[in-house]
Amino acid sequence: MALSEPAPDPVKSDRKIVVDGVSKAYDTVQALSEVSLAVQEGEFCCIVGPSGCGKTTLLRTIAGLEDANSGSILVDGDRVTGPGLDRGMVFQEYALFPWRTVCGNIRFGLDRPACDCVDCEQRIRELVNLVGLSGFEDAYPKELSGGMKQRVGIARALAVDPEILLLDEPFGSVDARTRDRLHDELLDIWAETQQTVVFVTHDIDEAVKLADRIVVLDDDPGTVQSTVTVDIDHPRKRTSHEFVEYVARIRDELGRPSDANQRNNNF
Amino acid sequence: MSTPTDTGSDTLLDVGVDGNLRRYLRGLSGLAIFLLVWWVGALTTQPSYLVPGPVDAARAFAELFTTSTRIAAPLAGLELVLPTGLAHLTQTLFHYIPGLLLGAVCGSSLGLVMGWNGVLDDWLRPLIRVLRPIPPLAWIVFAIVWFGIHHTGAAFIVFVGAFWINFYAAYGGVEGVSSELTDAASTLGVERDLSMLKLVALPSAAPQLLTGFRTSIGRCWMIVVGAELFGAPGVGYEIINAANNLAMETSVAYMFLISLAFLTMDVGFRLLERRVLAWR
Numbered sequence: 001m002a003l004s005e006p007a008p009d010p011v012k013s014d015r016k017i018v019v020d021g022v023s024k025a026y027d028t029v030q031a032l033s034e035v036s037l038a039v040q041e042g043e044f045c046c047i048v049g050p051s052g053c054g055k056t057t058l059l060r061t062i063a064g065l066e067d068a069n070s071g072s073i074l075v076d077g078d079r080v081t082g083p084g085l086d087r088g089m090v091f092q093e094y095a096l097f098p099w100r101t102v103c104g105n106i107r108f109g110l111d112r113p114a115c116d117c118v119d120c121e122q123r124i125r126e127l128v129n130l131v132g133l134s135g136f137e138d139a140y141p142k143e144l145s146g147g148m149k150q151r152v153g154i155a156r157a158l159a160v161d162p163e164i165l166l167l168d169e170p171f172g173s174v175d176a177r178t179r180d181r182l183h184d185e186l187l188d189i190w191a192e193t194q195q196t197v198v199f200v201t202h203d204i205d206e207a208v209k210l211a212d213r214i215v216v217l218d219d220d221p222g223t224v225q226s227t228v229t230v231d232i233d234h235p236r237k238r239t240s241h242e243f244v245e246y247v248a249r250i251r252d253e254l255g256r257p258s259d260a261n262q263r264n265n266n267f
Numbered sequence: 268m269s270t271p272t273d274t275g276s277d278t279l280l281d282v283g284v285d286g287n288l289r290r291y292l293r294g295l296s297g298l299a300i301f302l303l304v305w306w307v308g309a310l311t312t313q314p315s316y317l318v319p320g321p322v323d324a325a326r327a328f329a330e331l332f333t334t335s336t337r338i339a340a341p342l343a344g345l346e347l348v349l350p351t352g353l354a355h356l357t358q359t360l361f362h363y364i365p366g367l368l369l370g371a372v373c374g375s376s377l378g379l380v381m382g383w384n385g386v387l388d389d390w391l392r393p394l395i396r397v398l399r400p401i402p403p404l405a406w407i408v409f410a411i412v413w414f415g416i417h418h419t420g421a422a423f424i425v426f427v428g429a430f431w432i433n434f435y436a437a438y439g440g441v442e443g444v445s446s447e448l449t450d451a452a453s454t455l456g457v458e459r460d461l462s463m464l465k466l467v468a469l470p471s472a473a474p475q476l477l478t479g480f481r482t483s484i485g486r487c488w489m490i491v492v493g494a495e496l497f498g499a500p501g502v503g504y505e506i507i508n509a510a511n512n513l514a515m516e517t518s519v520a521y522m523f524l525i526s527l528a529f530l531t532m533d534v535g536f537r538l539l540e541r542r543v544l545a546w547r
Binding site: 095 | 445456464545546
């Protein structure tokens with residue numbers, strides 16, 4: 001079990017995303033304070049932390065939906081200045097367009113002039129199959145369950161073939177059994193597309209189930225507490241000894257008071 | 268209606284059907300009582316023109332469709348011969364429809380753009396605060412001196428009425444667009460403001476826009492009758508024209524004709540609305 005990793009080197013080329021000293025404050029609340037981390041190309045990275053630790057803010061900053069007050073975000077070495085088709089985003093409350101059908105939502109990004117798919121209809125059919133929504137092509141979001149809505153959200157983000165997939169507590173409002181299934185499906189999709197994934201959650205089990213590496217954020221202000229590399233083969237069983245040990249370890253990390261020295265050694 | 272022993276869905280269904288029937292009967296009874304009160308009131312009131320009775324009104328209503336009238340169609344220079352009631356209704360529609368549509372398009376366009384663009388909102392908000400409270404009919408004096416009190420003048424008054432209702436519906440609709448949806452759209456490649464307005468704000472505000480338009484259908488009927496009382500041709504003018512001849516039953520007939528026209532449009536639009544907003 002790898003306990004921690006050395007600090008990321010921002011110039012190394014296999015680092016897909018580099019977050020470099022990012023701080024962000026809303027009015028009087030310091031959401032992020034000097035957060036630095038790197039995500040490798042093709043890596044599945046989970047960000048965990050208590051509610052209000054700024055993990056969603058961090059993800060939105062990577063997406064380009066928020067500006068950092070200081071510090072910078074680099075994707076492939078280029079500074080992020082706004083949203084882009086290279087970063088697909090899946091939202092906590094789905095954010096589906098209610099006036100569009102399942103297919104209509106999936107095709108939203110393909111309707112942009114940027115789309116260069118040869119056969120968009122074919123691509124949409126593939127995506128509908130990929131997320132297991134065959135037969136619901138013409139359903140409106142109001143007719144779908146939470147799990148199905150999030151499948152549409154994932155397919156919609158995948159449609160434009162982003163290199164990076166950002167997910168903000170995507171399975172927070174679906175029931176436990178559906179969530180388990182969606183985890184497996186997401187891992188299958190990830191294996192197939194080889195995308196770089198950043199997944200925000202407050203659920204430690206979920207993070208250990210999915211991630212190659214877990215970044216633990218501390219709250220007040222949001223800082224990187226530590227990172228943990230999860231070295232278990234997929235599929236991972238929640239009841240296995242290793243799994244339980246990782247969960248316990250991350251729970252310890254979350255409970256540990258943050259300390260500037262430890263942070264510098266461990267992020 | 269149900270005894271303690273009979274339970275189950277059949278009983279529930281019976282209650283539902285009976286409940287609907289009962290509501291239907293209550294409505295009919297209300298109408299019948301109104302007719303009776305009206306009839307007795309008309310019989311006992313003298314002179315008779317103060318309250319024309321339901322039978323006289325019905326006869327006058329029938330007369331609207333048994334006599335015919337020649338009207339001029341604006342712009343085309345055509346002359347139409349139609350049953351009297353329809354003829355005057357058509358005259359009203361000649362200014363009602365253009366005023367309503369133009370007012371709705373202009374009002375909702377300005378509302379959308381202003382609700383979307385903060386700078387424009389800053390510029391125009393005080394002006395709109397000042398202009399908004401002016402009742403559309405107050406513009407009648409300018410309608411008369413600018414256009415003359417004919418189709419154009421009346422259309423202008425209807426325009427003003429439709430404009431504000433649709434303006435506020437669109438403005439509120441755009442303000443209510445969720446930032447989650449605009450975030451989602453911008454991660455999917457929507458960059459320009461105009462694309463965001465078209466692809467997200469407009470469809471998201473569609474329910475409010477349609478409700479606004481439906482409200483303006485009704486409000487503009489009030490306004491159009493007001494404008495015609497000043498002399499523009501149409502059903503409103505016929506109400507006052509008949510009253511000037513003390514043919515009050517004809518006035519009542521035209522009043523019901525307006526009610527019928529409004530109901531038809533309202534029901535028609537509701538059906539359209541339900542289709543367009545099937546996603547809700």
